[in-house]
Amino acid sequence: MAEHHSSYVPKTGFERWLDARLPIVRLVHDSAVSYPVPRNLNYFWTFGGILMFMLVSQIVTGIVLVMHYTPHVDYAFQSVEHIMRDVNYGWLMRYMHANGASMFFIAVYIHIFRGMYYGSYKAPREVLWILGVVIFLLMMATAFMGYVLPWGQMSFWGATVITNLFSAIPVVGETIVVWLWGGYSVDNPTLNRFFSLHYLLPFMIFGVVILHVWALHHVGQNNPSGVDVKNYQKDTVPFTPFATVKDLFAMVCFMIFFAWFVFYMPNFLGHADNYIPADPLKTPAHIVPEWYFLPYYGILRAIPDKLGGVVAMFASIAILAFLPWLDTSKVRSGKYRPWFKVAFWTFVVVSVLLGYTGSQPTDKVVLAIGGRTVMDMVGFAQILTAIYFGYFLIALPLLGLIEKPKALPASIADSVLGPAGSGHIVGAHAAPPKH
Amino acid sequence: MADQSMSEPNRRDFLFLATGAAGAVAVGGVAWPLISQMSPDASTIAAGAPVEVDLAPIAEGRAITLKWRGKPIFVRHRTAAEIEASKKDDKSGLPDPQPDAVRVRAFEGKAQEQWVVVYGNCTHLGCVPIGFSGDYNGWYCPCHGSHYDNAGRIRKGPAPRNLDIPEFAFLSASKIRIG
Numbered sequence: 001m002a003e004h005h006s007s008y009v010p011k012t013g014f015e016r017w018l019d020a021r022l023p024i025v026r027l028v029h030d031s032a033v034s035y036p037v038p039r040n041l042n043y044f045w046t047f048g049g050i051l052m053f054m055l056v057s058q059i060v061t062g063i064v065l066v067m068h069y070t071p072h073v074d075y076a077f078q079s080v081e082h083i084m085r086d087v088n089y090g091w092l093m094r095y096m097h098a099n100g101a102s103m104f105f106i107a108v109y110i111h112i113f114r115g116m117y118y119g120s121y122k123a124p125r126e127v128l129w130i131l132g133v134v135i136f137l138l139m140m141a142t143a144f145m146g147y148v149l150p151w152g153q154m155s156f157w158g159a160t161v162i163t164n165l166f167s168a169i170p171v172v173g174e175t176i177v178v179w180l181w182g183g184y185s186v187d188n189p190t191l192n193r194f195f196s197l198h199y200l201l202p203f204m205i206f207g208v209v210i211l212h213v214w215a216l217h218h219v220g221q222n223n224p225s226g227v228d229v230k231n232y233q234k235d236t237v238p239f240t241p242f243a244t245v246k247d248l249f250a251m252v253c254f255m256i257f258f259a260w261f262v263f264y265m266p267n268f269l270g271h272a273d274n275y276i277p278a279d280p281l282k283t284p285a286h287i288v289p290e291w292y293f294l295p296y297y298g299i300l301r302a303i304p305d306k307l308g309g310v311v312a313m314f315a316s317i318a319i320l321a322f323l324p325w326l327d328t329s330k331v332r333s334g335k336y337r338p339w340f341k342v343a344f345w346t347f348v349v350v351s352v353l354l355g356y357t358g359s360q361p362t363d364k365v366v367l368a369i370g371g372r373t374v375m376d377m378v379g380f381a382q383i384l385t386a387i388y389f390g391y392f393l394i395a396l397p398l399l400g401l402i403e404k405p406k407a408l409p410a411s412i413a414d415s416v417l418g419p420a421g422s423g424h425i426v427g428a429h430a431a432p433p434k435h
Numbered sequence: 436m437a438d439q440s441m442s443e444p445n446r447r448d449f450l451f452l453a454t455g456a457a458g459a460v461a462v463g464g465v466a467w468p469l470i471s472q473m474s475p476d477a478s479t480i481a482a483g484a485p486v487e488v489d490l491a492p493i494a495e496g497r498a499i500t501l502k503w504r505g506k507p508i509f510v511r512h513r514t515a516a517e518i519e520a521s522k523k524d525d526k527s528g529l530p531d532p533q534p535d536a537v538r539v540r541a542f543e544g545k546a547q548e549q550w551v552v553v554y555g556n557c558t559h560l561g562c563v564p565i566g567f568s569g570d571y572n573g574w575y576c577p578c579h580g581s582h583y584d585n586a587g588r589i590r591k592g593p594a595p596r597n598l599d600i601p602e603f604a605f606l607s608a609s610k611i612r613i614g
Contacts (some may be wrong), residue, residue, distance in 0.1 A: 164561040183479045185505030281500055281507045283562040287578050306595045362580045
């Protein structure tokens, strides 16, 4: 897609003076006001804006929490309770931050699934997609380290289990784990470094988000039809007011959902055991990660071999980065791919079920015939793991070769207004209204 | 002229390489402290000094958990029947084959079979297994379902190895030093 030319015209003398020295107003105007947006975007395209809001919300509440938190094994748990009980609105800041992490992941999962359904990872958006995978990885690292900070039982044992994943690396594994811990077990040095990195990573996410948006604005947005913009007049509308108002409306709806959790069920997504101070001598009976890590945890436990489980878990995330090359179909949008749709929705259901297996005890019976256990949670997770990888390694490469896609619309305008020349286009006002 | 400078290294080439090499050493010199600072510090290492444990209060058939270097260590006083059961399994296809005799230490040339001393962290992902439970009445890890026998050997589940044995020695028949 061609870069559109800047339509910024400095109005005042000061703007002209500044524009000649630092064209920052021009940058904002070109990327958030006059930037052309495909006219057929649906509400799934509002989650990028929602995610930016969540990132800012997490950074603001996080900075405030740090003003009252103490990163030391003897005081961390107490200082969190101090925030909850003594600090003015401390409860609000902490509940916003803790639930905000969950909201962030809800939004990012919708954002990722949207990209997967509409083929947003395909050329020329591969780099945009990979930057998104990098952001996702950074988010997971940030969320994991943040969960350790309250130093409850789940914090401690979550940290122990996850850092021990690295001990599966042959030869140097144990050395790496001691280096990560800064001691012989998860202890004060571990808490301190996690705190330092938990503060750093959101700003790194911010940096990669800038690259992500830059890449997006360079290649242009995908759209539900997956057809490229051909005629800017007919196929696009200006970012402001169309996308800004729609994004803001979606953001408000999302905030209502967020507020519902914060004010009515702030501990619903958490785990009660994290209100017990960390005890290195006692593991909780049933240890589970936060909900957003459950599918990966399900995959980890599905493989009976330690190294194999760790490799499968990391591979399940890393494989996302290869999506642009695994999907061989020339058609971008899943809307026009009948068999892809079946594979995609199977993948979504399997991902959710993997999360379910991750939340259950390993020896729980899934299928029993005549009192004999035919399948337990591990066996079930193994089948799901096979389907999960099958989507990437079998379904996507093959479907592109054997599937017969439906006819694509001639243009984005056609996809919303019907075939061109029908007369509707005159009244539809594709060009931005002049102020 | 051009040919000469291509074929024969001159002073400029030497300076270019020497500067590059010095720069690489400087980068490595700065990177190493940044990496090394994350390793266990002097106070952590000092706090991990060896400890002596009196075994006399531990009755036969009982076990204690002590904390050393931030980790639990199980000291289990096995009964004659338990030792017998463990020895019987020496050749029954263990995932990490180790005879019972290798799992215990000796004092003055005499194997102290009744004492099993192991790290209390599952070799899978580090959870603390529960004593006197599981299919082999040794330890059972509630996190991912690993079963150990009374010598701390892995018998069933995802753990790759037997429970690790810390470095320890008998100072007398009823006293050990760990570390």
